[in-house]
Amino acid sequence: MRFKGFDLNLLVALDALVEERSVSRAAERLNLSQPAMSAALARLRQFFGDPLLVAQGKRMIPTAQAQALHRDLGPVIARLDALIARSTAFDPLSSTRTFRICASDYLVAVLFPAVIADLTRLAPAIGLDIVPPSQAAQTELERGEIDLLLTPQEHCIPGHPTQLLFEEAHVVAGWRGNPALDEPLTRDGFLAAGHVAVRVGQGARASFAESQLAALAAERRIEITAASFTSVPDLLVGTDRLAVMHRRLAQVMARRLPIVWQDMPFAFPVMRQMMQFNQARQDDSGLAWLMAQLRRHAGGDASPC
Secondary structure: OEEOOEEOHHHHHHHHHHHHOOHHHHHHHOOOOHHHHHHHHHHHHHHHOOOOEEEEOOEEEEOHHHHHHHHHHHHHHHHHHHHHHHOOOOOOOOOOOEEEEEOOHHHHHHOHHHHHHHHHHHOOOOEEEEEOOOOOHHHHHHOOOOOEEEEEHHHOOOOOOEEEEEEEOEEEEEEOOOHHHOOOOOHHHHHHOEEEEEEEOOOOEEOHHHHHHHHOOOOOEEEEEEOOOOOHHHHHOOOOOEEEEEHHHHHHHHOOOOEEEEEOOOOOOOEEEEEEOOHHHOOOHHHHHHHHHHHHHHOOOOOEO
């Protein structure tokens, strides 16, 4: 398709080339042959009067012009995706759409089993592509590559709509044989114990619980740091260590493993688990339907924030 003499397909090729920094990988991503992608790069270079990608060893480095074009392309592609999604009525029974969702393993464990079981009945051909939190997630949401970001309110991206999914309390969990949990735990007992902590994603970002504990100046002895929430219970079994866990996750894991939990021994903020989407998707009926299913299973408030 041409717009004012320019082949719009070349913009999609440019987007893939800058992100992949490889002609062969960009071709694979767009289901094109390598010669076709090389030809597209040549046409882009001619049109913009810039090399756009410069070979350095085995990699191709985007020029300043390519990076500027790529930044502007993100919102454009996101809005085009939203326009296409809005152009047809959404029917869950017949839809074959795949929704890309960024969610932690904690949410996968406590929310998605019931949601997926329901979707099998309500929307049998719909797919879910669930990806873990990462430093790239914000960029991908802004570019429309992630349909829905599930994250604590503190990590939401400014400028994009959010809705409350549910509120979550945190508890102290440990092995059933841990003598420290035979009685209600005190603040001093909590701080004196060894702990298992979680840091999330490729950038090892502090979890909500870790951030709040730091803000409360609750210094404790962290003996093990895990990369996922669901690995923590296994790391507690057979030890005297403690962990601050989401209440919902502690309830699920206590049915599978010999762990127990009790309320925090001091006041601890409630976590607001949010759903966030690109502002271009506000009229996306399919996404609205999916968020309604998530809220229904989570028991959350549907009010926008």
